[in-house]
Amino acid sequence: MKIFITGIGGISAAGRNITEHLESFQLMKRNAGTVSLFDTSLSYPVFEVKSPLINKQINKQKNEMRTLSLAMFALKEALHDAGLQKNLSGIKTGVCFGTSVASQLNDIDFYRTYRNTGAADMASVDRFLKGNLAEAVAKSIKANGPSVTVVNACSSGADAIGVALSWLRNGVCDIAIAGGADELNRIPLCGFGALGILSKSLCRPFDKDRSGLNLGEGAGVLILETEKSASLRGKKSALLLAGYGAAGDAYHLTAPRPDGSGLESALRKSFADANITPQDVCFVNAHGTATHDNDKVEGIVLEKVFGSEIKFLSTKGYTGHTLGAAGGLEAAFTASALRECWIPASAGFVQQDDDIPIKPITEQTQINGSFAVSTSLAFGGNNASIVIARVLDHLKIGHDLVKEWGS
Amino acid sequence: MNIAGIGIVSARGRGINSLDIALREGWIAPSQIKPRNDQNAFYPAYIVGKETINDINLLKKIRRADRFSKMAVLAAWDAVVDSGIQINDKESTIGIILATAFGPHVTTFRFLDDIIDYGDGSVSPTTFSHSVHNAATSYISKVLNCRGPTLTLTQFTSPIHQALILAQAWLEEERCKYVLTGCVDECGNVMDYICNQKLRIADDGKIRPFNFSASPSAVPGEGSVFFMTTLEKCRNKYCVIIPAPMTNCDTIKKSDIYIIEADGMAGDETSYQDTLPVDVPIGGYAPIFGSIKIISAFHCAAGALMIKKQIKYVCPVQENPYDLNIITKTELSKIEQICCIRKNCANETNIIRLMR
Numbered sequence: 001m002k003i004f005i006t007g008i009g010g011i012s013a014a015g016r017n018i019t020e021h022l023e024s025f026q027l028m029k030r031n032a033g034t035v036s037l038f039d040t041s042l043s044y045p046v047f048e049v050k051s052p053l054i055n056k057q058i059n060k061q062k063n064e065m066r067t068l069s070l071a072m073f074a075l076k077e078a079l080h081d082a083g084l085q086k087n088l089s090g091i092k093t094g095v096c097f098g099t100s101v102a103s104q105l106n107d108i109d110f111y112r113t114y115r116n117t118g119a120a121d122m123a124s125v126d127r128f129l130k131g132n133l134a135e136a137v138a139k140s141i142k143a144n145g146p147s148v149t150v151v152n153a154c155s156s157g158a159d160a161i162g163v164a165l166s167w168l169r170n171g172v173c174d175i176a177i178a179g180g181a182d183e184l185n186r187i188p189l190c191g192f193g194a195l196g197i198l199s200k201s202l203c204r205p206f207d208k209d210r211s212g213l214n215l216g217e218g219a220g221v222l223i224l225e226t227e228k229s230a231s232l233r234g235k236k237s238a239l240l241l242a243g244y245g246a247a248g249d250a251y252h253l254t255a256p257r258p259d260g261s262g263l264e265s266a267l268r269k270s271f272a273d274a275n276i277t278p279q280d281v282c283f284v285n286a287h288g289t290a291t292h293d294n295d296k297v298e299g300i301v302l303e304k305v306f307g308s309e310i311k312f313l314s315t316k317g318y319t320g321h322t323l324g325a326a327g328g329l330e331a332a333f334t335a336s337a338l339r340e341c342w343i344p345a346s347a348g349f350v351q352q353d354d355d356i357p358i359k360p361i362t363e364q365t366q367i368n369g370s371f372a373v374s375t376s377l378a379f380g381g382n383n384a385s386i387v388i389a390r391v392l393d394h395l396k397i398g399h400d401l402v403k404e405w406g407s
Numbered sequence: 408m409n410i411a412g413i414g415i416v417s418a419r420g421r422g423i424n425s426l427d428i429a430l431r432e433g434w435i436a437p438s439q440i441k442p443r444n445d446q447n448a449f450y451p452a453y454i455v456g457k458e459t460i461n462d463i464n465l466l467k468k469i470r471r472a473d474r475f476s477k478m479a480v481l482a483a484w485d486a487v488v489d490s491g492i493q494i495n496d497k498e499s500t501i502g503i504i505l506a507t508a509f510g511p512h513v514t515t516f517r518f519l520d521d522i523i524d525y526g527d528g529s530v531s532p533t534t535f536s537h538s539v540h541n542a543a544t545s546y547i548s549k550v551l552n553c554r555g556p557t558l559t560l561t562q563f564t565s566p567i568h569q570a571l572i573l574a575q576a577w578l579e580e581e582r583c584k585y586v587l588t589g590c591v592d593e594c595g596n597v598m599d600y601i602c603n604q605k606l607r608i609a610d611d612g613k614i615r616p617f618n619f620s621a622s623p624s625a626v627p628g629e630g631s632v633f634f635m636t637t638l639e640k641c642r643n644k645y646c647v648i649i650p651a652p653m654t655n656c657d658t659i660k661k662s663d664i665y666i667i668e669a670d671g672m673a674g675d676e677t678s679y680q681d682t683l684p685v686d687v688p689i690g691g692y693a694p695i696f697g698s699i700k701i702i703s704a705f706h707c708a709a710g711a712l713m714i715k716k717q718i719k720y721v722c723p724v725q726e727n728p729y730d731l732n733i734i735t736k737t738e739l740s741k742i743e744q745i746c747c748i749r750k751n752c753a754n755e756t757n758i759i760r761l762m763r
Contacts, residue, residue, distance in 0.1 A: 041527045103540050103561045104515050105597075111519045114597060118444025125601055132563050148569045149561045151510065151540035159558055166576035187518065190527045191535030246556035247499055248548040254536050265499060265554065269582075379536065380545030382557060 002227045003168050005239040005388070007082025009074035009179075010332040012218030012319040013047035017077050018336050024318055025333075025344030026364060032202055032214055032320065037066075038186045044198045047216030047320030048184050065131040067102035067219075070325070071181035074219035075137060078177070082223040083235055087142050091229070094145035094173035095138040096163045098156025098180035099324035102133045103149060106187045133181060145173035150324075154287075155246075155376035156180050157220060157327025158384040162244035164224050174229040179328030181219035188323060189215055195254065197291045203321075204348035205288035205314035206295045206360050213289045216320020220329030239335050242276070242371065242389040245269025249381025256293055260301035262383040263375065267305050270373065270385035278306045281387075282369025283343050285334045287377045288314020288360070289321050290348065294377055299356030302375075311367065313360045317347025327376040331386055334374040338390040342366050408575050410645040410711050410761075411585070412490025412635035414482035416460065417696050417705065418453035418628065422485055426708055427716070431737055434694045434723035437612045437626050442603075443596045450599045451612040453628035453697030469546045471533060475511035479543035479591040480550055482631035486587060487551060490635040491642050499555040502583035503547055504574050506566035506590040507559070508700030510540040513595035543591060555583045564673075565749065565757040566590055567704040571636070571650035578638045589633030590701040602627045606671060606698070614698060615726050616669040616691030617733060619679045625671025628697015632704035634711075645711035646745075651758040662746035662760070664719060664734070666706045667691040672698040674752030680729060682748060682756070688740075689733045694723040703749050703759060710745040710761045717742055 008018055013031040015021035024031070032045040049070065079086060107124035114120040130136060138147040146167060150160040157180020164176035192198050192215065199212035224241055247265035249257040256262070271277060284306065286298055302312055315333050322329055337343045346360035370392070376384040415422065418437070419429035439449040460466075460477045465484060472480065483503070487494060494501065515538040521530040536542065541559040548557050556577065562569050567590045574586040602608065602625065609615075609624035636648065665683060669676045670693035683689060690713075696705040713719055719740040722733045745761040 170576040194532040248557040250548040380541040
């Protein structure tokens with residue numbers, strides 16, 4: 001069964017929509033700065049969504065979690081791109097979002113008050129109880145299918161897209177809204193700082209002198225649709241979600257398995273799922289956090305699986321690490337790059353690491369292929385790989401539209 | 408799909424035998440919990456005892472794990488052992504799906520303690536890494552050496568339902584041969600306080616599943632349940648489990664037993680009245696486990712055991728103002744099919760069917 005990507009939306013420090021992101025990528029704009037959303041004694045650079053226009057809209061719903069606002073912002077773009085209304089009650093629609101911050105009741109003011117007095121105002125609890133990301137999104141668009149919030153840490157967005165793929169293939173829904181969203185928050189800033197993996201300067205994925213990640217925030221959304229659903233409403237799309245693979249490291253809570261076998265397994269499963277070989281892939285949008293361990297393991301595995309000539313990049317140099325949103329945003333970027341036939345330079349990379357046998361692309365590069373891969377790795381040893389396809393002849397929406405892979 | 412094994416950790420103990428014993432024994436009073444800053448008050452709650460999760464042999468591999476993760480690991484482990492399936496997962500044949508409503512919030516609040524007490528730059532990285540929702544799943548995969556797909560999901564309305572739908576899809580797609588599908592949630596000081604603010608807590612510690620009240624009484628609970636699910640034939644099969652999509656209509660097929668999942672946690676329970684026929688035996692076992700967003704998993708475990716043993720278990724609290732045909736004694740019974748019904752305050756119905 002072919003699953004079409006009929007809408008794409010994204011918001012991050014690099015842009016308010018996909019077009020702005022592509023402009024930022026072309027100009028190699030890196031909109032990092034200091035934290036303004038909350039008070040902290042930590043001075044790491046972050047990628048915050050700072051546009052006054054956006055924040056006005058995001059903050060309009062005072063009783064809404066910021067993560068949900070970011071998700072709704074990206075969703076609006078994706079629905080428009082897909083030609084869908086905001087009310088989907090007439091269509092069997094599933095909603096699957098990944099997040100990390102929005103899943104936790106972590107309001108420090110609430111907790112401090114409770115701790116000091118044994119009682120606290122319930123406003124932040126109410127906001128949390130109404131803010132389960134997928135359920136809240138589903139409610140807002142009157143989606144009547146399944147709704148699941150994936151909390152697989154940094155691979156949440158990619159895994160959410162994988163869940164949606166399974167739903168669609170199994171007839172659980174006809175349209176799935178999938179992706180990830182996360183806000184910049186004091187808790188992960190403190191936590192990642194304590195783990196010693198935040199960089200004091202702009203991040204440098206895969207570079208020899210990389211010194212850690214920069215946190216970011218945002219949301220990335222795909223509208224996924226069965227061929228029948230797209231065909232029935234006359235929606236044409238050249239993009240497909242062709243495959244997904246996931247594998248656990250079964251190794252460590254925070255460190256990737258050194259031999260990278262979990263990631264390799266996830267990649268190979270996604271190829272099998274899409275019925276392609278590594279040679280069919282024209283580029284990889286890597287997880288590339290700019291931490292020492294992640295980039296080393298990922299670089300070694302990419303070379304092993306794809307060979308030394310594979311074109312790859314990390315977009316985290318433009319967005320920061322948006323945690324639960326990353327897989328959604330990077331899937332959106334991967335799909336957009338396939339559609340536009342170019343990939344941006346991997347921002348921050350200067351010098352190849354002796355321990356990594358391949359290096360990312362350093363300038364905007366034309367691509368001419370049908371398949372691209374987006375990888376995600378996470379705390380807990382989650383590894384995910386998504387295969388996105390571009391069909392050349394997408395004008396003939398109908399039963400014989402999609403040529404079988406490899407034919 | 409088939410349930411090939413069950414693991415359970417609850418206030419009534421660990422393992423499928425503890426469930427059988429609890430269902431036969433019926434209701435017992437919950438623990439009384441002291442709130443953080445009020446030594447004179449007590450909250451009733453069904454708490455998993457320290458001795459229940461004190462398995463040194465198994466947990467020595469994950470010494471740093473918090474209580475949330477330990478409950479999950481033990482239930483998952485027991486589900487595998489109960490299934491009799493030998494784990495040799497070099498081929499990634501086992502997937503893991505864990506559902507939770509609130510995640511490891513006790514650890515999250517411990518991390519907030521760090522921030523408040525020591526400042527942003529002096530927090531514990533270990534506490535932080537355990538406050539992430541998927542820490543429990545990571546530990547399960549490590550202890551069992553499961554290298555298949557692992558997914559943690561959070562949902563407030565029907566978490567285990569969603570997990571089972573996905574497990575079925577993974578099996579149909581042949582992403583794995585087995586899916587360890589389960590859930591975990593925990594009690595804690597802050598959550599107990601929140602429950603006391605948001606719910607009507609039963610002063611006498613009794614949940615009344617058949618009162619169908621607009622403001623039902625609740626007693627917070629905690630625990631973990633895991634099912635080894637598969638499409639394969641299995642030696643220790645309990646039953647077939649079918650999670651139906653959520654529906655607004657009451658098209659519930661006739662079963663040999665209905666299990667009502669009213670536990671005081673989902674608000675107004677009056678709509679259950681319209682669902683139930685008078686001639687079918689009805690069970691409701693929330694008073695054993697407590698009020699918990701993942702109560703459906705406990706009820707599915709109870710239902711699966713009923714089908715396997717061909718026993719219907721007595722309802723632990725038998726207040727029955729609507730004169731329903733509730734089960735009043737534990738006895739052998741021919742059971743082909745059980746329907747577990749959970750309604751939320753929007754009158755949406757989640758159904759899980761269990762079939763012999």
